[in-house]
Amino acid sequence: MSAPGRLPRWADYGLLPLLNLCAALLISGLVIRLIGESPWAALKLMAAGAFGAQDSVGYTLFYATDFVFTGLAVAVAVHAGVFNIGGEGQAYIGGLGVGLVGLAFGSWSPWIVVPLGIAAACAFGAAWAFVPAWLQARRGSHIVITTIMFNFIASALMTYLLVNVLIKPGQQSPESREFGPGAVMPSVHQALGMIGIPFAPSPFNLASLLALAACLLVWVFIWRTRWGYALRVFGQNPQAALYAGISPQRTILVSMLISGGLAGCLGVNELMGSEHRILLDFPGGAGFVGIAVALMGRNHPAGILAASLLFGALYQGGSQLAFDMPHVNRDMVVLIQGLVILFCGALENIFRVPLAALLCRAGGSGRT
Amino acid sequence: MEPESPAPEAPGGLPGPALELRAIDKRFGAVHANRAVSLSVARGSIHGLIGENGAGKSTLMNIVYGFHTADSGEIRVNGRRVVIGRPRDSIEAGIGMVHQHFMLVERFTVLENVVLGAEGGSLLGKGLAEARAGLARLGRDYGLDVPLDAETGHLPVGMQQRVEILKALHHRADILILDEPTSVLTPPEADQLFRMLALLRDQGKTVILVTHKLREIMAITDRVTVMRQGAVVHETATRDTTPRALAEQIVGRAVLLRVEKKPARPGPALLEVRNLEVRDRFGVPRVKGATFSLRAGEIVGIAGVSGNGQSELLEALSGIRRPSGGAILLGGRDIAGENVGPRDRRGLGIAHVPEDRLRMGVVGSFSAEDNSILGYEGRPEFSGGGILRRGAIRSGCERKMAAYDIRPPAPRLRITAFSGGNQQKVVMAREIDSKPSVLIVGQPTRGVDIGAIEFIHRRIVELRDAGKAVLVVSVELDEIMGLSDRILVMAGGEFVGEVSGEEANERTLGLMMAGVRGDPRK
Numbered sequence: 100m101s102a103p104g105r106l107p108r109w110a111d112y113g114l115l116p117l118l119n120l121c122a123a124l125l126i127s128g129l130v131i132r133l134i135g136e137s138p139w140a141a142l143k144l145m146a147a148g149a150f151g152a153q154d155s156v157g158y159t160l161f162y163a164t165d166f167v168f169t170g171l172a173v174a175v176a177v178h179a180g181v182f183n184i185g186g187e188g189q190a191y192i193g194g195l196g197v198g199l200v201g202l203a204f205g206s207w208s209p210w211i212v213v214p215l216g217i218a219a220a221c222a223f224g225a226a227w228a229f230v231p232a233w234l235q236a237r238r239g240s241h242i243v244i245t246t247i248m249f250n251f252i253a254s255a256l257m258t259y260l261l262v263n264v265l266i267k268p269g270q271q272s273p274e275s276r277e278f279g280p281g282a283v284m285p286s287v288h289q290a291l292g293m294i295g296i297p298f299a300p301s302p303f304n305l306a307s308l309l310a311l312a313a314c315l316l317v318w319v320f321i322w323r324t325r326w327g328y329a330l331r332v333f334g335q336n337p338q339a340a341l342y343a344g345i346s347p348q349r350t351i352l353v354s355m356l357i358s359g360g361l362a363g364c365l366g367v368n369e370l371m372g373s374e375h376r377i378l379l380d381f382p383g384g385a386g387f388v389g390i391a392v393a394l395m396g397r398n399h400p401a402g403i404l405a406a407s408l409l410f411g412a413l414y415q416g417g418s419q420l421a422f423d424m425p426h427v428n429r430d431m432v433v434l435i436q437g438l439v440i441l442f443c444g445a446l447e448n449i450f451r452v453p454l455a456a457l458l459c460r461a462g463g464s465g466r467t
Numbered sequence: 468m469e470p471e472s473p474a475p476e477a478p479g480g481l482p483g484p485a486l487e488l489r490a491i492d493k494r495f496g497a498v499h500a501n502r503a504v505s506l507s508v509a510r511g512s513i514h515g516l517i518g519e520n521g522a523g524k525s526t527l528m529n530i531v532y533g534f535h536t537a538d539s540g541e542i543r544v545n546g547r548r549v550v551i552g553r554p555r556d557s558i559e560a561g562i563g564m565v566h567q568h569f570m571l572v573e574r575f576t577v578l579e580n581v582v583l584g585a586e587g588g589s590l591l592g593k594g595l596a597e598a599r600a601g602l603a604r605l606g607r608d609y610g611l612d613v614p615l616d617a618e619t620g621h622l623p624v625g626m627q628q629r630v631e632i633l634k635a636l637h638h639r640a641d642i643l644i645l646d647e648p649t650s651v652l653t654p655p656e657a658d659q660l661f662r663m664l665a666l667l668r669d670q671g672k673t674v675i676l677v678t679h680k681l682r683e684i685m686a687i688t689d690r691v692t693v694m695r696q697g698a699v700v701h702e703t704a705t706r707d708t709t710p711r712a713l714a715e716q717i718v719g720r721a722v723l724l725r726v727e728k729k730p731a732r733p734g735p736a737l738l739e740v741r742n743l744e745v746r747d748r749f750g751v752p753r754v755k756g757a758t759f760s761l762r763a764g765e766i767v768g769i770a771g772v773s774g775n776g777q778s779e780l781l782e783a784l785s786g787i788r789r790p791s792g793g794a795i796l797l798g799g800r801d802i803a804g805e806n807v808g809p810r811d812r813r814g815l816g817i818a819h820v821p822e823d824r825l826r827m828g829v830v831g832s833f834s835a836e837d838n839s840i841l842g843y844e845g846r847p848e849f850s851g852g853g854i855l856r857r858g859a860i861r862s863g864c865e866r867k868m869a870a871y872d873i874r875p876p877a878p879r880l881r882i883t884a885f886s887g888g889n890q891q892k893v894v895m896a897r898e899i900d901s902k903p904s905v906l907i908v909g910q911p912t913r914g915v916d917i918g919a920i921e922f923i924h925r926r927i928v929e930l931r932d933a934g935k936a937v938l939v940v941s942v943e944l945d946e947i948m949g950l951s952d953r954i955l956v957m958a959g960g961e962f963v964g965e966v967s968g969e970e971a972n973e974r975t976l977g978l979m980m981a982g983v984r985g986d987p988r989k
Contacts, residue, residue: 319854323854323855323857324850324853324854324855325844325845325849325850325853325854325855326853328837328840328844328855329844331830331833332830332833332841335830335831335832335833336826336827336829336830336831338826338827339826339827339828339829339830339841341787341809341827342785342787342809342819342821342827342828342841342842343809343810343841343842343844344786344808344809344810344811344812344813344842345810346808
């Protein structure tokens, strides 16, 4: 029996997410109307805030880079049938790795320190994912629960470290000192400036190239290597994996290590690329947005790239909106983002069945 | 299809046949599952519905029962048009269905299960009491004795099936649809079921029997309808036809019902199993002290009612499950330990076609070509340095599709879009193509159409003739008897008898399967 609501690819990957997005924006518009602002003006402000100028584009892409990392992290785990909700904590600890490298070796050449920082980000993020993965693989502890707990543990650990250990002496705010000049990921406006193209300054940095490379690598890994194949077999049909001789424990561990490593790379973008020091709560929920991004992007790197751009734009455009509209505050923007996540994530399937029925009727009368 | 003729008046006061389908049409996307199907089932008869897997029988019955809605066409019950959009509508129209996989709550008592869906009010007490009285009467009338207060999950399968029938009758069904009812029964249990169905018919109930077993159609039905590719291709009174004629209608061409093979010339033992004990995950022993050997150039069949340790035996041999005792000797080496997993066993030349194709043998969401390397993805022909050789995988799959006549020959098509027979051919091709010395096959033709059965059997015999050892586990006695050179019978996790392929007959095997130990040579 075929599942109800199976859609052709173009509808599944294009039309359906678009419909969900429109529904979310429609309801957001209603709420904005309710508080006495013009939805149309708000939409225009958001679009302008996200894409209206070079620096706003830069910010949008900077946020999008975060979401690519966390989205890929979720997707890799999902392909193995593992739901990694711990992206936030893994990103946070990944940042610790970047930070320690930045603080310790900041005076060295960036040609050494930047790769070292990336490696540390992956290693720390992977290490933070390893414990829940091991508990799931060997002890059957539910990974959704353990990864959520590990987010809290990461948060507590980082607060402790920043307040008591890493804090720059002689200041109140719990932040480390600045990294040395070697631990700085060049920003895009600097890089473009070097080849003579002017670009407005923004935190948009070359970690975005790392994100693009990660997209490509994840695609190759999942669809072109035997390990990715094994991972997908396990994710789609654990019994068939057992039959094929694919070890469940190993698959869970490997997928979570990769997932954690990818999430950890967020630290490269945020800390090496923008902040140049370790500070409290720098992932700022990007780990959770990654879940929505992966869902909306259908766990495919290309889709994740597109969804990351959307969420980057929402993030940046939303900030602009809160800044420009007197009645729209920060919470309002969170609401809009929440609605998009709700429609593209939790309610992802509400239009699926009617849309499938509609397409089936349209297609059934004509070609088969 | 021709335009429907007016319904004839039937005896018994009610107009028309018990169930009449007129030009039922149903599509699932590109699949035309039912093409203008018209069917008329006379009251007080047993009507057989037979056809290959994917011929549209199940879809048709699911439309009648309200699991699916037809795109067009109408359903008439007792001459009156009814609209069936969900199971409740069909229950109200007096239609009951016994599914292949029972829809019972195992932890409920029989009584609670029967009442389910017809509780008769928000408090259970009154409904249960009424049901108890009603069921006692039904039990008397139809000889359906079932312990009403027993926990359903503890009952034998045959008894659970009776509970399903009782449930349908309790819901006032006059038309009873049974979907492959004998697939889980021993031959004696099946005979008992058929006696029960005959009794139901004689009491005026109408029975529709959906099956793929010709023997059952011939044994019990009054009329039979053959479906092929979504359409009715043949309908006749059962006494006017023969199994061969029906088989040809089902497949659309002449078929071989017996497996053609030369006598076996067994060579040395390739695989020896000694005192094997396998426990399930609750620690319950499922295979108790199995000892046998597989010789080169020989097909050994294991007969038994499903759930008597065959699955665990297969899993232990293929390395999926670690035995708790005993030895599996391959060329003198004991491979029973955990460190020789399924992948290593493939490397040692043991290929395995699992019993439950969709649960284990394929990944439903993968394409045919991706499924054609499952378990072998690390072999140098399919990957190098960890990177899959996409081109080689595709051409390998195309080659297998041509060699095994897999239709459609589309490597990139999702495996679940293929018919059961073609899916099984993908699995068979994958395993046989790996050049095994020992092939272990569970249910080689479960859910496979007659045309493909012939093909698969021939491949298994070819492998034997090439000097390989084959172990076949099947719940289909005909298959075991037709294919095997030697038959071992399993009951309660033990081997209770051994007979040679030529000597085997249904009666002796059936008795042994029921656990009656006999002199194996009698």
